Amino acid sequence: MTKLGIIAIVVIVILLFIAFTSIKFVRQSNARVVERLGKFSRVLHSGVHFIIPIFEKVSPVISLKEIVADFPPQSVITKDNVTMQIDTVLFYQVTDPKLYIYGIEDPMSAIENLTATTLRNIVGELELDETLTSRDTVNEKMRIVLDEATDVWGIKINRVELKNILPPKDIREAMEKQMRAERERREAILRAEGEKQSKILVAEGEKQSKILRAEADKEAQILEAEANQASLEKEAQGMAEAIRLINEANPSSAYLTLKGYEALQSLADGKSTKIIVPSNIQDVTGLIASLAETVRPVPPEPPHKPASSDQKKIPNPKADDVK
Numbered sequence: 654m655t656k657l658g659i660i661a662i663v664v665i666v667i668l669l670f671i672a673f674t675s676i677k678f679v680r681q682s683n684a685r686v687v688e689r690l691g692k693f694s695r696v697l698h699s700g701v702h703f704i705i706p707i708f709e710k711v712s713p714v715i716s717l718k719e720i721v722a723d724f725p726p727q728s729v730i731t732k733d734n735v736t737m738q739i740d741t742v743l744f745y746q747v748t749d750p751k752l753y754i755y756g757i758e759d760p761m762s763a764i765e766n767l768t769a770t771t772l773r774n775i776v777g778e779l780e781l782d783e784t785l786t787s788r789d790t791v792n793e794k795m796r797i798v799l800d801e802a803t804d805v806w807g808i809k810i811n812r813v814e815l816k817n818i819l820p821p822k823d824i825r826e827a828m829e830k831q832m833r834a835e836r837e838r839r840e841a842i843l844r845a846e847g848e849k850q851s852k853i854l855v856a857e858g859e860k861q862s863k864i865l866r867a868e869a870d871k872e873a874q875i876l877e878a879e880a881n882q883a884s885l886e887k888e889a890q891g892m893a894e895a896i897r898l899i900n901e902a903n904p905s906s907a908y909l910t911l912k913g914y915e916a917l918q919s920l921a922d923g924k925s926t927k928i929i930v931p932s933n934i935q936d937v938t939g940l941i942a943s944l945a946e947t948v949r950p951v952p953p954e955p956p957h958k959p960a961s962s963d964q965k966k967i968p969n970p971k972a973d974d975v976k
Contacts, residue, residue: 674706679714684750686712696750712754719746719811722761726819727769735781738819741768741795744812745803752807760806764799768813771798781820788815 678701679685685697688710697711704711726740743764747753757763775794776784784791792813800810820828 671706675703677702677704677711682717684715684717684747686715686750686754688712693751693755715747715750715753717747717750719744722764723816724765724768726817727772729773729776731776731781731784732778733780735820735824737781737784737821737824738817739772739776740816741772742814742816743768743799743810744814746809746811747807748809749807752805756806760803760808763806764803764808767799767802768795771795781824785818788818791815 679697681699687694722743726738795813
């Protein structure tokens with residue numbers, strides 16, 4: 654091989670190397686920073702890009718996706734001097750590749766240290782119970798502080814979560830005893846409330862039962878009294894009718910007297926302007942009795958045998974006087 658051929662091969666290899674090194678592919682949700690002669694030139698986003706070999710340098714791939722950073726537990730002291738371990742989870746995203754490259758030397762280490770100091774400052778203002786019950790408040794405060802601090806680094810803090818809070822062992826035991834006592838107290842209250850409601854319902858049931866029983870007895874007594882009254886009325890009416898029929902068939906002096914009074918009452922109710930009442934009311938009674946005797950039918954007499962001719966007629970002086 655001649656020298657000309659060797660030179661041609663070398664030139665072709667150099668050209669191929671320059672061609673391959675000048676073409677840069679950037680995937681979706683990634684970015685790269687280009688420096689020309691050590692100075693920032695531009696940001697390469699997703700797609701195909703060409704650079705000038707030797708004169709331009711491309712930074713490592715920067716992910717624009719949301720990244721999860723799980724930091725180890727941090728020792729934190731609360732306002733009431735309780736030391737506990739808290740580990741946090743951070744969700745962040747790179748929004749400006751230029752600031753991310755040139756803003757700070759080690760962004761992850763800076764974020765971890767900033768998270769630890771912010772957590773100590775916030776929890777140090779809270780007591781143990783507030784820290785355990787105010788996770789959302791602590792998360793929001795940390796997110797606001799970290800987002801403001803990392804904005805100059807081209808990083809956006811989306812969420813901060815307290816993953817786990819570990820108080821000391823004696824504190825945990827005391828909290829467990831407290832929770833157990835609280836549960837027992839609630840159980841006793843619920844049991845007492847249940848018994849109370851049960852007794853109230855039983856008493857209400859007995860009350861309603863007595864009321865209904867009393868009302869039933871009352872109705873039964875009323876019906877029984879009405880039945881007895883109706884029976885007595887029927888019996889009295891029957892007895893009165895029987896007495897009336899007996900008196901009409903064979904009137905007594907008392908019955909005739911009563912009828913005399915009724916006759917006088919009928920006369921008084923009439924349209925006559927003058928009514929003469931005898932002074933001796935018994936004469937009227939006697940008169941009514943005489944009329945009753947006159948009206949009463951006379952039973953038939955038995956047939957008499959004809960008198961013999963030889964019998965003499967005996968005179969009756971009383972009859973002669975009547976005539």
